[in-house]
Amino acid sequence: MPLLEPVQPAVQVGELERGRNERVERATALSRALHEVERVAREDTLAAALEGGRRVLAEAGVEPEYLEARDPESLQPVADLSEGPALVALAARIGDARLIDNTELPADGTEIRPYGRRSARRPKQEG
Secondary structure, three states: OOOOOOOOOOOOHHHHHHHHHHHHHHHHHHHHHHHHHHHHHHHOOHHHHHHHHHHHHHHOOOOEEEEEEEOOOOOOEOOOHHHOOEEEEEEEEEOOEEEEEEEEEOOOOOOOOOOOOOEOOOOOOOO
């Protein structure tokens, strides 16, 4: 008769919870990054807003597949909010999961909420 050895867990429960908490913290960085993009876009350029979002992701140890501003209709790249609104799209891998999120930034101070989610208000530029 073969001798059976008791199975020992390879990882302690505390280590599993710690790993889960780290993944959750990294995953929530996507939302925090988009909020930062919205915040900075109210006060600064679109390029500065995207850089702020990348900084939030880097601080959380998240390497985005992309963080880009695109025209909401044509999906062509947008360099400036004076051209019209921009869809800011973000994707990143956290463990085995590929997470995506987006927000729309309005142009000229117009508040736009086509996704019923969130939107930043950008003041109209004088002159």
